[in-house]
Amino acid sequence: MSSPTHYLISAPGKVILFGEHAVVYGKTAIAGSLDGLRTYVLFEKREDGLLELNLPKLGLHLPLLWPTSALPYSKVAAVSKVADNNSSQELAFNEELLKELKPIVLDGNVKNKDIQEINEFQQIAASVFLYLYTSLEDKQTSWNGMTVHVISNLPVGAGLGSSASYSVCLATGLLLVLGHIPIPNSNEGNTDSSFSGSSSPMNLINRWAFQAEKVIHGTPSGIDNAVSTYGGAVSFTKGEMENVIGFQLLRFLLTSTKVPRDTRAQVAKVRVLYDKYPHIVDPIFEAIEGISLSFNEIVNSGASQSELNKKFEELIDLNHYLLNSLGVGHSSIDRVREITAQHSLHSKLTGAGGGGCVLTLLRDDVTSDEITKVKSALATLGFECFETQVGGNGVSVIDSSVTISKQEFLSSENVQQHFSGWKHFT
Ligand SMILES: Nc1ncnc2c1ncn2[C@@H]1O[C@H](COP(=O)(O)OP(=O)(O)OP(=O)(O)O)[C@@H](O)[C@H]1O
Numbered sequence: 104m105s106s107p108t109h110y111l112i113s114a115p116g117k118v119i120l121f122g123e124h125a126v127v128y129g130k131t132a133i134a135g136s137l138d139g140l141r142t143y144v145l146f147e148k149r150e151d152g153l154l155e156l157n158l159p160k161l162g163l164h165l166p167l168l169w170p171t172s173a174l175p176y177s178k179v180a181a182v183s184k185v186a187d188n189n190s191s192q193e194l195a196f197n198e199e200l201l202k203e204l205k206p207i208v209l210d211g212n213v214k215n216k217d218i219q220e221i222n223e224f225q226q227i228a229a230s231v232f233l234y235l236y237t238s239l240e241d242k243q244t245s246w247n248g249m250t251v252h253v254i255s256n257l258p259v260g261a262g263l264g265s266s267a268s269y270s271v272c273l274a275t276g277l278l279l280v281l282g283h284i285p286i287p288n289s290n291e292g293n294t295d296s297s298f299s300g301s302s303s304p305m306n307l308i309n310r311w312a313f314q315a316e317k318v319i320h321g322t323p324s325g326i327d328n329a330v331s332t333y334g335g336a337v338s339f340t341k342g343e344m345e346n347v348i349g350f351q352l353l354r355f356l357l358t359s360t361k362v363p364r365d366t367r368a369q370v371a372k373v374r375v376l377y378d379k380y381p382h383i384v385d386p387i388f389e390a391i392e393g394i395s396l397s398f399n400e401i402v403n404s405g406a407s408q409s410e411l412n413k414k415f416e417e418l419i420d421l422n423h424y425l426l427n428s429l430g431v432g433h434s435s436i437d438r439v440r441e442i443t444a445q446h447s448l449h450s451k452l453t454g455a456g457g458g459g460c461v462l463t464l465l466r467d468d469v470t471s472d473e474i475t476k477v478k479s480a481l482a483t484l485g486f487e488c489f490e491t492q493v494g495g496n497g498v499s500v501i502d503s504s505v506t507i508s509k510q511e512f513l514s515s516e517n518v519q520q521h522f523s524g525w526k527h528f529t
């Protein structure tokens with residue numbers, strides 16, 4: 104087969120049902136992938152030694168451009184590249200490389216400097232790309248540069264794992280282009296993945312996406328990138344995952360408060376509180392873990408659907424109050440909770456909080472008429488609702504055996520359905 108000229112990668116966002124923040128401290132959390140809310144990245148081959156990154160979703164309407172020759176390869180120890188690929192150990196994070204990349208990230212703007220300022224979030228997104236490229240470049244590619252287009256139907260910085268799905272797409276595309284993993288054969292869905300072995304492509308993608316999340320968040324737990332990589336619905340403790348089938352059967356409404364926040368700042372805020380009052384905050388994390396563990400017990404208890412729903416609603420309220428006590432609530436989240444409570448529905452913040460999204464359980468007895476009423480009440484106040492199923496495929500790819508026109512990709516309403524031939528890793 105002739106060498107590939109493009110790859111299209113897709114990875115889902117995620118929703119955390121229980122356990123955010125506590126999971127950063129090693130406690131169990133429950134999360135699932137959001138099949139319909141995904142990031143898509145198109146990688147196209149170049150011949151001129153340039154890396155071009157297009158980030159329209161972050162408000163950048165001109166490309167960022169860097170020559171590959173400008174990257175600080177000397178800061179990447181050879182051993183941390185290939186040898187680590189076959190180990191299950193966490194990859195060491197290269198602070199030195201990240202520091203060296205800072206001025207290079209800004210140089211990528213040189214061509215368009217007069218018309219384009221790049222803000223901190225755009226700089227972070229560019230750093231992620233260059234960090235992964237520099238770490239993984241191993242001269243095993245027939246590509247001499249690339250053009251990368253990123254699009255997404257996920258709200259950015261709203262608690263639904265936009266950073267993780269961006270990280271997973273970049274890690275996957277770069278591992279493929281730079282010759283570290285093969286294109287998968289399988290067209291089967293990977294939702295029942297049994298979290299494949301340590302040298303599998305999925306494992307490698309997840310570990311490099313975790314590195315990318317570190318560039319974005321500082322100290323991520325790894326739950327977001329794991330869910331985005333593997334898909335499905337899981338119970339996650341310190342990097343270990345188990346499938347939770349019952350979670351996928353539940354229905355939720357996701358409401359964006361549209362209040363911007365970033366996960367790094369929220370996680371740092373909780374860290375300050377923890378360092379100041381460990382004897383108070385640690386029991387809060389324990390209590391949050393108790394909620395995740397109760398959820399796992401209840402799901403497997405064989406109770407009737409209405410009993411299950413009642414208990415889940417109690418757990419949702421408890422988890423929300425505990426998150427509020429950590430200081431990651433927001434008045435806009437309280438407002439969404441009030442509105443949904445008027446329709447006898449229970450809600451909690453999801454993700455890092457401080458704004459972002461709210462998760463509402465839609466019990467089986469809630470009619471579509473009632474859902475329409477809640478949504479319209481929320482929309483009237485300027486909130487935005489997303490409905491999507493929990494669980495479903497993790498990362499997937501289309502290779503150059505399928506022709507993909509850039510215009511078609513950029514203008515497509517639903518990339519997942521528009522293109523066929525998605526392949527799944529093992
Ligand atoms: N489509 C995208 N294009 C480029 N960068 C993106 C994209 N989506 C997310 N990012 C990167 O991720 C950052 C947002 O990450 P952040 O973790 O704060 O929010 P989130 O992942 O949406 O929420 P949470 O972590 O709570 O689930 C952005 O500032 C940007 O750097």
Ligand SMILES: C[C@@](O)(CCO)CC(=O)[O-]
Pocket residue numbers: 119122123124125126127262264320322323324325326327366370454455
């Ligand atoms: C707040 C947090 O628990 C979830 C963000 O989606 C952070 C993390 O787990 O890395």
Ligand SMILES: [Mg+2]
Pocket residue numbers: 264265266267327366
């Ligand atoms: Mg994130």
